[in-house]
Each structure stands twice: as C-alpha cells, then as structure tokens.
Amino acid sequence: MTYQPPVRDHAFLLRDVLEIEKYADLPGFEDAAIDVVDQIIQEAGRFTSEVLAPLNAVGDKQGCTWNPDHTVTTPKGFKEAYAQLVAGGWPALGADTAYGGQGLPHVVNLSFSEMSSSANMAFSMYPGLTHGAYSAILNGGSPEQKALYLPHLVSGNWGGTMNLTEPHCGTDLGLLRTKAVPQADGTYRISGTKIWISGGEHDMAENIVHLVLARIEGAPEGVRGISLFIVPKFIPDAEGKPGARNSVFCDGLEEKMGIHGNATCVIRHEESTGWLVGEENRGLALMFVMMNEARIGVGLQGIAQAEAAYQAAATFAKERLQGRSLTGPKNPDGPADPIIVHPDVRRMLMDSRAVIEAGRAFLFWTACRATWPTPALTRLCARRAMTTWP
C-alpha cells in the first residue's frame, strides 16, 4: 500500500480545533504562525511518505543484523534516510532554540512523529527515543552536560536511548541491580545488563548517548536508591567530539514483532564510564520526564498504526470485488461490487476513522498541555489549553 499522509486532517486539527495561533505570543513562538506550520506539515507528509514509507517493508523483512564486533547494521536504506532526516532538521522541530532547536510547539513535532510512525514505525523510534533523552537531560542535566550533549541530540547526529529494564525487573525498577561505583575524577563505573533497549546500537549516528538507571554503591534499596547516568558510546573529547570507545556493548538483538527495523538490544555495561545526571538517588524522577514523553509517544504509535491500517483497509475495500450491494449493483459492468458497498464493511471503516480522529484530537490536545520546550512554558500552556477544549 501507499501511505497517504493525513496532511489536511492535521492542519484542521492544529488550526481550527486546537487553535495553536493562540500560543503565538508566547516567548520563542513568534515563528509558529499557522502558515509556517502548514508548510511544515506538508513537508512532513512528503518526507515520511516518500523517504520513510518505502523502507518499511525492507526493515521488516531484512531487519537489523548483529555483528560479532558488537556493532549493529541497520536495514538497507535506513542509513541514507537517517542522514536525510538529520539534514532536514526534523529532530530539531520541537527542541529548545538555545541548543539548535526550532522551538516549535511539541504538538507540531507530534504531527511529524505520527506521520513517520505510520510510514515506518521501526525507523521512527530512533529519533523518538533520542528526543526523550534530550528532554531528560534538558530537565535535569548540568549546564555543562546540556552544552555538551543537547546540540547533538537536537540535530540527531547523536542518538539517545533509555536503559531501564533488566532481565528480572521491568515495572518494578526498585529491584534493579546495575551498579555505579564512584571514581576519584567524579565519574562512575557502571556494571550491569539492560534488555529491550530500542536503538541501543546502530550505524546511523556518530555517537549514542545512553541514559542509564543504576544504583550507586551503598545507596538505599528500592526506588529511593536509583540514580541516572549519561553513558556515551564514545566519550566526548576535549573538543566535544566522539573520542575513546566506552565499555558499553550490544550483546545481541531481541525479537519485537513488527519493528525488526529497530535494533532492540541487550546492552552490557562492563565498568562503562558514566556521568551522574541531577542528584544521587533521584534518578527515577528524572527518568519519568523521558517516560512521560514516551507515554504520549506510545499513544501516538497506536494512532499512527491505526491510521496506516485504516488506509490499507479503505483502499482494499474500494478495490476488492465481492458480492452485490443490497440496494442493487453499484458496479453493474463488473463481475461484482467493491466490498465498500456492504453495510458492515462501511461500519467497520467508519468505526476506525471515528476512533482515529477522536484519538488524534485527544493526543494532540494532551501534547499541547503537557510537553513544551521548558517547564515554565509547559505550565503556562497547560493553563491556556484548558480554555480551548470543552
């Protein structure tokens, strides 16, 4: 099937339902005029349908390949598409202008994300998790950490990941065993194994920034003893360029149905060098910045897949000839009518469309309230968004 980006639906939602021009007077949003946003959405539709969608089946069938030197090769064409993504400035859409971002409302970024997730969910998870790592460091990192890492995560020439789950702990992070040992130079040595790490290793970015939950030696048990660390694959040198290889390794790929194009990794920290983000033992609160963003992201993935499925179903219903309409032939010159004439087929399509449109509206509205480039703006916008919905 050919993915048709729902550009008109998105524009209608942003302009006429959410009225995002109401936010245009907020600091940093002078450029979010509706005609600019319209152009961005149209270009997003072009990029996702022309560049990402053709790689969806390739990614599913070919998948990622783990190599014995602990590198991962992405499916054919992914690397070139990722370079186009970075060149087009897409990862920077909703990011802070102080770090090279375009400072647009997160909901504009979400419009792009839905389209890229419909077109190629496996691919879209790479920049998706990078944006999550950006948000966590933006909220909790030191000025030096922000200056060092954020511009690269914003541009997308470095990737980001979320190292939470361990084989024995997923929802109950208080059980986690990954250990952090403080060093004289202020860094930590991290040891432990993380699983299900999306985008944990790949060949598309020049560096990968792992955000890792670990327990500092001697810390309390449970969730009150968890700290957050930055563990870059290549340790930035004095000029901030990728330097020495850190001892964090991908030990293999895991199976997640439908996203074979995304590298789902077992990640082993072998006394890897990490830098504490925020305060000791307060890591979970910071990780929740990333997790909350991921929650909106997972809702978005649901809408995106439903939209893609709806488009495939609607196209098929118009082409597939089976049976005759109850009210007389609608395709009298053909051997049968297209199945879209049957009431139950129409009902299923209409149900899908209603759920998708309502779900998308709710998702975009939530994004307007929840996630803006800075915490102060988020609070301001949350109050304002309350006035734009019944």
Place this chain on the structure above:
Amino acid sequence: MTYQPPVRDHAFLLRDVLEIEKYADLPGFEDAAIDVVDQIIQEAGRFTSEVLAPLNAVGDKQGCTWNPDHTVTTPKGFKEAYAQLVAGGWPALGADTAYGGQGLPHVVNLSFSEMSSSANMAFSMYPGLTHGAYSAILNGGSPEQKALYLPHLVSGNWGGTMNLTEPHCGTDLGLLRTKAVPQADGTYRISGTKIWISGGEHDMAENIVHLVLARIEGAPEGVRGISLFIVPKFIPDAEGKPGARNSVFCDGLEEKMGIHGNATCVIRHEESTGWLVGEENRGLALMFVMMNEARIGVGLQGIAQAEAAYQAAATFAKERLQGRSLTGPKNPDGPADPIIVHPDVRRMLMDSRAVIEAGRAFLFWTACRATWPTPALTRLCARRAMTTWP
C-alpha cells in the same frame, strides 16, 4: 512454556455438564461409556503435550519448505509425529465405523482437537482439514467414492484439503473461474489456480485428496453453476493404491502468521483429473458440510489458543516477581511478590479463564447438536442436546 492439557476440565464438561452418557444408547455408541471417554481424553492429553507441543516452536521457526519439484518439506519432526498420530488412531475417533472409524461422538474428537490445536495449531490443521474432506464425501459421495477414499481419510494415511479460494474470489464464490471439462470416461479435466490451501502439499501422507470447487463448461454463472470434485494427488489404481501422479501442483507457499508449520499453498490445476461429487451445479451445498465443520473448527482454534495463552500468562504471573501486594508482602523472603498478587493481574487471568470455560462449554454443546457420524444421528442428537442445556 509447557502445555498442560486441561484433562479434568474436559472430563467434567463431558461427564457432568453435557452428560454424554445420555447418548450411549444410540446405535454405534455402545462403546462411548464415560470411563472409556475419560481414558481417551487422558491419552489425548499425553499425546498432544508430549508429542505435538515440543514441535510447535520448531514449526514456527523452521516453517515448511517449498521445493522446485513442487513438493513441500514439513518442519523437522512433523513427519514422525504424523506417523504417531495415524498409528494412534486419532483421526478415526469421531468417524463412521463403516469406514474404519471409532464411531465416537464428534465432541470427543473435539476434545482431542482442542488439545492438539493448543499444543500445535499448525500441525493440528492437517488432520482437521482431512476430517472436513471426510465429512463432505461421507455426505455427498457415491458408494464407490466412499469405499475408495473414506478409509484412507479416516485413518489419516491420506490427507484432505479444501480448494475454494481463488485470487479474485474468497467470500463471493460465485465469481470462481476454475473450469471443469467433461471427458468421455466420466471424469473431468480441472484447470485453474486456488490460493490459501492449508495442507495443500506435504510429505506426511502417501496421498492428498483435494476437494475442489469448479464450474463445468456451460454451467450457469454465479453460485448455481458450481460443482464439487475429488482431485487426488495420486490417482488410485485398480487396487485403490496411489497410482499415477495427477496434474495438480503446489506452485509456492503463502504466509499466514503463526502457522508456519502448516503448508499454506498456491495450488495449480493443470487439466488435473477430477471426479464429480454429488450432482452437477450443486457443489456449494456439499462444500458447506465441510465449511460448517470448519466453522466449529475455527471456534475451537480460538478456544485452543486462548487456553494456551492463559496457561502461559498464569505460569508467568506465578513466577515473575515485581512489586508488593497491597495487603502486605506475600513472598517476604524474596525481593518482591509474584505479580499474581496484584488485583488487576488476577482480574485479567480470571477474565480469560471465564471466557475460555464458557466458550468451551458452548462449543462442545454446539458440537453435540451439530455433527455426528451420520445425518440421521445428527438430527437425533440435536433434539436430545436441547434437553441438556437450560
């Protein structure tokens, strides 16, 4: 996971809920005493869990292989398991004693089928479709056809298939184009392509009996011009043994998620030799014998997969340690409680179990009413079954 056949649940349903002993006075059912049925169910549990379940993952990962000589190789171990199935007399359970069957109520066969479908759905479809072909010939075949084919389908040393769907017609069989040309010797030459044919070609049976819907030259258009034909892969010789290779070929395998161990085939009839079953142009009615049985079979597959999924979930919920019970630790010496202590996990498990048990009861009851070895018994039992349910 290890599949645990629900032997006690099945026995309870047959003995105490459906009271199948009430049928024991019917002709041919003298041997269906409840203690005999109990033994059969126990043995069914052993066979399906010990022989079929270990091949489920093998079948999924390895799948079937199409060979350029139009043969299909089943996954490693399937052939040996199929030989055990035949040796154990399992395909004969619910079949007419006149053709070598054991003449037990179809619901006893269904108990075995549910277990084999839970243990290995891909495998269980081979005998499942064979039984459907048996039923169609039993209901519509000539005495000669019954004598020639039924003993082999009952024993399972020949397989059966259902050749309905063509690329342009699935639900709307009136559109089908496969053509049958009458020959002087009373046979027909069949030409056309069928798709999605489960078990259409494999290496486990010495012959495969295709039941094929086709249109006799000059027949009316639509469903009133469809006839049913027997097209054996090897044409039985004078002694009824597999003889000359018929010109029916598997041109490739198709993808159906979750049943890679079953050969889903594109089947090409290249002027294959076929024998008419029943009357000309009345094929659809006969095929509905097979399709109605398949409908009960598909309900059964749903129950069977739900049971397997429930077992996996329940086992995991008892082993996986995450969080603590709201009412205080239930595994105080461990790092966390098993997740079965959490109310929402218990609710999901209980929901599953309730749906499965009710669904199975409804399915078995329907089978009691619907499908017995002969049409006369089916009618008799349908009346009787009405008295055993509210």
